[in-house]
Ligand SMILES: [Zn+2]
């Protein structure tokens with residue numbers, strides 16, 4: 118992708134798009150999050166500005182002394198520009214809610230973006246660990262080790278009866294949210310995604326789109342997470358997600374093969390090449406059209422149809438075509454129409470000449 | 477859990493899918509009425525926002541509905557000081573959050589709220605998690621060496637019922653087991669009511 122403008126060092130791929138973990142053709146990333154609160158401070162919904170400032174300052178100080186293997190970069194979200202906060206959201210390091218809040222708050226992450234902490238979010242402290250690909254156990258073990266450090270450094274609110282106490286009762290108990298981000302174009306194209314999502318919901322797993330708002334999942338990217346946090350051990354929650362996601366991945370692979378066999382093959386190939394053609398020549402690309410096109414091309418790459426493109430190339434485009442990343446690349450803020458034009462030229466440059474001679 | 481039937485169309489599975497929204501009419505300590513509806517019906521009733529995606533944290537208005545105030549529009553207006561109680565209203569001594577404000581926001585204000593609003597929280601936890609007690613790890617200890625999971629809530633609920641129904645012998649027995657199981661962590665309590 119030599120056609121891309123030079124990428125600022127803080128716009129590298131980050132752990133979750135590194136595309137090097139197991140099953141990373143389908144599972145982009147595994148994330149483990151713990152919600153924790155401190156004794157001595159009211160919970161977020163009642164904190165006034167002064168308490169918020171005290172709490173954030175205290176957390177920043179403590180987090181700075183955790184003695185992590187990779188040093189943490191602490192970010193004061195109050196003094197950051199909206200664009201820079203948005204950049205962190207697009208990199209999945211902080212939540213949209215934390216970016217948009219107006220109270221004193223902070224975030225911290227390590228350089229490889231495998232660890233990210235949110236300070237004064239809906240809970241006082243939310244720690245997150247990321248591993249690229251489908252690595253539930255490894256991610257959980259790392260998150261638990263980090264949580265142990267936090268628990269020994271901070272007065273964490275815990276009750277023997279209800280477990281770790283959270284601001285919202287839907288997170289109480291383990292405070293654990295384990296998510297796997299999945300690219301499931303096969304299930305969507307074969308119209309089996311709804312069935313898959315219903316199956317997950319029956320075993321208390323939530324399935325939601327990774328991009329966009331409303332009920333549609335743009336670009337066929339989904340996030341599967343545990344919904345229940347109370348009354349189960351962490352290991353059984355982890356197992357639930359691991360088993361269900363392994364089945365989803367196997368299901369997706371089966372459907373992909375079926376889509377590329379027999380009568381369905383021409384239609385599937387048409388879909389991939391049509392998307393490539395559009396993205397290679399479009400002058401204006403909305404987020405939505407871009408994501409949907411990249412999804413089809415990513416499918417083609419993973420199924421070996423486009424040998425001169427790699428999963429990393431596609432992941433990089435997924436990240437860089439997000440609004441804040443585009444503006445960061447451009448060096449200034451852009452209107453929506455300008456973004457659509459810049460997005461088109463970025464994608465065109467990256468895909469120029471690809472897909473030649475294949476099949 | 478047994479598969480519930482949709483309170484509106486009477487089917488365990490209607491054209492909108494399985495009923496997935498449990499609406500509780502909670503007043504004081506009692507569940508007056510409960511119904512199950514499917515998502516589409518819940519949206520029509522205004523319990524769920526239109527075209528809502530599966531949210532990981534329930535939005536405050538959904539929680540408020542689960543906690544009471546069944547009909548849309550009957551909730552108290554979201555104005556005023558959430559820590560200023562109406563007369564005789566339950567209020568958390570830890571953070572001054574009132575029961576009304578808790579119901580409206582669906583968020584608690586401090587660790588003690590879990591004790592203060594226990595009567596409202598327990599049915600909510602039951603509904604959301606299908607459980608009312610922690611079975612995961614304890615700080616500093618992985619789950620596998622944590623003590624046998626003890627359902628303190630269930631015991632406490634039974635204790636409350638026993639007291640309410642004036643079955644004092646049973647209540648005394650339950651109180652003893654509560655004390656034993658909680659390893660002395662359970663404070664002495666006269667009436668078993670968690671609210672202050
Ligand atoms: Zn129905």
Ligand SMILES: [Zn+2]
Pocket residue numbers: 568569570571572573584585586587588589590592
């Ligand atoms: Zn409280």
